[in-house]
Amino acid sequence: MTIRFTKSLKRFFPELTTLNVHSDSLQSVLMEVNKIYPGIRQYILDERGSLRKHVNIFIDGEMLNDRITLSDNIDTANEIYILQALSGG
Amino acid sequence: MKYIYFRLCLVGKFFKKRLVILFMKSTILLGTRKGLIAYTLKNGTWQLENSSFEGIPVSIAYADDRSGTWWACLDHGHWGVKLHYSVDRGVTWHEVPAPAFPEGSEVKPGVPATTRYIWAMNHGSITNSSRLWLGTDPGGLFLSEDNGQNFQLNASLWNHPTRVNGWFGGGRDLPGIHSIVVDPRDENHIFIGISCAGVFESLDGGNTWHIRNTGLRADFLPDPNQETGHDPHILVAAPSNPDILWQQNHCGIFKSIDRGLHWIDMSESDGPARFGFAIAVADDNPDQAWVAPAKADENRIAIDKALCICRTDDGGKTWKQLRNGLPQQNAYDIVYRHALASAGDTVAFGTTTGNLFFSPDRGEHWETINNYLPLVHSVQFVR
Numbered sequence: 001m002t003i004r005f006t007k008s009l010k011r012f013f014p015e016l017t018t019l020n021v022h023s024d025s026l027q028s029v030l031m032e033v034n035k036i037y038p039g040i041r042q043y044i045l046d047e048r049g050s051l052r053k054h055v056n057i058f059i060d061g062e063m064l065n066d067r068i069t070l071s072d073n074i075d076t077a078n079e080i081y082i083l084q085a086l087s088g089g
Numbered sequence: 090m091k092y093i094y095f096r097l098c099l100v101g102k103f104f105k106k107r108l109v110i111l112f113m114k115s116t117i118l119l120g121t122r123k124g125l126i127a128y129t130l131k132n133g134t135w136q137l138e139n140s141s142f143e144g145i146p147v148s149i150a151y152a153d154d155r156s157g158t159w160w161a162c163l164d165h166g167h168w169g170v171k172l173h174y175s176v177d178r179g180v181t182w183h184e185v186p187a188p189a190f191p192e193g194s195e196v197k198p199g200v201p202a203t204t205r206y207i208w209a210m211n212h213g214s215i216t217n218s219s220r221l222w223l224g225t226d227p228g229g230l231f232l233s234e235d236n237g238q239n240f241q242l243n244a245s246l247w248n249h250p251t252r253v254n255g256w257f258g259g260g261r262d263l264p265g266i267h268s269i270v271v272d273p274r275d276e277n278h279i280f281i282g283i284s285c286a287g288v289f290e291s292l293d294g295g296n297t298w299h300i301r302n303t304g305l306r307a308d309f310l311p312d313p314n315q316e317t318g319h320d321p322h323i324l325v326a327a328p329s330n331p332d333i334l335w336q337q338n339h340c341g342i343f344k345s346i347d348r349g350l351h352w353i354d355m356s357e358s359d360g361p362a363r364f365g366f367a368i369a370v371a372d373d374n375p376d377q378a379w380v381a382p383a384k385a386d387e388n389r390i391a392i393d394k395a396l397c398i399c400r401t402d403d404g405g406k407t408w409k410q411l412r413n414g415l416p417q418q419n420a421y422d423i424v425y426r427h428a429l430a431s432a433g434d435t436v437a438f439g440t441t442t443g444n445l446f447f448s449p450d451r452g453e454h455w456e457t458i459n460n461y462l463p464l465v466h467s468v469q470f471v472r
Contacts, residue, residue: 012168039184043168046203047189054167084167 001074003033004081013037026057026070029080044082045070054085114432114470117447118159119439120150123463125161127179128445135447135458139179149427151210152471155218159471160237162207162223170204170225174237188223188231188240196227196263197253204229206261211269214276222279224266228256230281232295243295251286251300255317259285259339267426268324272331280349282324282336286317290349304352306340313340322366323426327375335378337368337426342380344405355405361392362399362408367429369436371451376404379411379436379452381424389423396420398429398438400452414455415446425466432470439465 003019010016016037023029027049034041044055051057051067058064058081064072074080115130116138125147127139142161149162159179163171173182187204194202206226213220213232223231223240229247231240246252256264261284268282277294280301287302306313307320320339327333334345341356341363356363364385371377379400384392391397396415399408416422422440429438436448443462446455 008167042187043165046169048201048203050201050203052167052169 001029001077002079003029004079006083008084009040009043009082012043013040016040024075026059026064026072026074026080029074030070056083056085057081058083113435114472116152116471117430117437117445117458118150118152118467118469118471119445119462119465120147120162120427120467121439121443121463121465122146125150125159125179126462128458141175141179141182142173147466148207149210149467150469151467152469153212153221154471155212155215156236157472158236160210162210164206170207172207172223172237185238186240188225188229188242190229190242194229194242194247202227202229205263206265208261208265208267209269209281211271214271215273217276220276222269222271224269224281226261226265227263228252228266228283228286230266230269230295245291245296246281246289246298249289249298251317256283256286257318259320260322268321268336270324270326270331270334272326273328274331280324280326280334282321284322284339285320287319288321288324288334288336288349301345301349302352303350304345304354305338305343306354308340323368325368325370327370328372330375333370333375335368335370337365337380339364342368342405353405355401357399357408360399360408361397361410362401365424366426367424367438369429369431371431372433374402377402377451378405379429379431380408381429381438383423391420391422394418394420396422396440396444398436398452398455411448411452411455413453414448414457416444425464427467428465430468430470435470437468437470439468441465 003021021032030041059077117128119126124143125141128135129138146164147161148164151160159175161173170187172187173184175182190202196202204225209224211222219236221233221237230243233240266283270280272278279291281289289298290301291298302319305319307318310318321336324336332348336343341354343352344355345352361382365380365382367381369379395417398411401408422442424438436452439445441464444460445458447458448455
């Protein structure tokens, strides 16, 4: 499946680009991404492994349901898009 | 003879001035809502030396005066709390793992603990050059023994029997450690300040903690004298006599002359020196301190919309209002807890509306460094 990222993450990971990853869960997707861009997982998830408050993940255009454990099924997903939510000023 | 004496005096004054300049901390390091900023005094004017992490909130910008290392505690709106350091005065930065709570830690039953904000940073001691302390929201104290490469939660304080039910949020939603005071004579003697819990002391490097709130008032609680739940906004020790502690508390200005065993209210009954967030104590005089009064407490703006710093020269018995050079109308500024600093004769403070003021003479006269900064979280004089 394709993993896309918000452009704002490129500030911290300048080499960041769209990836193709084969994985059966969101947590393992992020582990794979973290191998390529060490430290990026801590930008997306907190130390409990939960999605940070102002970050969103869309699975084939649908926002994920489980922000706490990221248990959403991605067996048939084609695209995972990691975005920042709009907040602050 | 008189002429020779006069010449000697002139030469003496010249060298004294040169010495003052040589040893003066002539850089002001700022943590702001939109990045880390450093101003340095060059040829008599304050010039921008460094601007890093532009657009990112810096909760604390801290220079470790043992090594000269600069630290930036970042509060990304989206990407969490981060920690970076620089050994070349902000030219290049390196990220280290931010303090993290151990698996299973809970703020209270059912509420997982995650690091939400770094609110205090201090080195461990002059003799132990690799020790660093961090204070956080939600009330975790962290220690690094390897110069910030790794931080561990202080379990003794986190497991203190008062924490779950006796600490609560003040200024932030959850309890936060904003003050870490290490005795320069004994690195194992540590005070911390928590909003809202109060002052805690350790005599054994953080293995055990003792509550030091006797004499404080928590006017916002049903029982103002209860053991915890107090709201010190900032806690500092006098550099020239670390047995003397000062705090700007939500309920007044308090001083202790017996290492925190008893606190005495030194607020003015009629004047402005009462409510505020920040306090600084002179390097060379434990009885000289500055506060930045604000209109308490439900209406947090400058008193009468006129900005004023108050200084005591007699241990808090009297306070002098210092307004020369500060805006005296239409000012909404308040000064946050880490945003007032002194070093020798110099004093500086940054405000919530982005003003940065400097005094070369202990507050008698103020000059403006910048009126157009972001909200200022922290101010520190560094070499």
